[in-house]
Amino acid sequence: MAKLVFGLNQSLDGYVDHDQPMPPEPGLFRHFIEQVRGTTGMLYGRRMYEVMRYWDDDLPDWNAEEREYAAAWRSRPKWVVSRSLTSVGPNATLVAGDLGAAVRELKARLDGEIEVAGPELAGRLTELGLIDEYQIYLRPVVLGRGKPFFAGPRAPLRLLASDRLGENTIRLTYVPA
Secondary structure, eight states: OOEEEEEEEEOTTSEEOTTSOOOOOHHHHHHHHHHHHHOSEEEEEHHHHHHHGGGGSOOTTOOHHHHHHHHHHHHSOEEEEOSSOSOOOTTEEEEOSOHHHHHHHHHHHOOSEEEEEOHHHHHHHHHTTOOOEEEEEEOSOOOSOSEESSSSOOOOEEEEEEEEETTTEEEEEEEEO
16 A cells, blocks of 8 residues: 655745756755656646656756756656646646545555645645654744645654754654644
């Protein structure tokens, strides 16, 4: 059975905002490359999927690590939850209808970790009791705005681990208590 893991970069003041660049330093970017390689697939909301579609195209100014990340990202299946999209890109499947049933079916059918990206989608999945783990990548920036990492009230969480990644990031891993 697959495990759903919601993980995103978060500012010190608790926000995620993909319009405000928080580029990872090399050690953290290496972590993300390896993480994507080990992921069974990714479950995205529409907005996050549109942000991540950046990796579908090869850009001439990318360095070797960016090309490596793009190749790993493209190789993984993606499931996109959207009421407005009618199609999605390569290696992606549109999830429509009953979100809970669709995600339960994915979890039952697959093994490994399925990355969940997007605070609103994660909030909906949390309400359904489907998120197995939360990974907060705490970054040393203050945004002052954006979306909160948690899109709504949460049941109590229990700290599972804390890891320093790269020079300036701490990953806090929580599970429902």
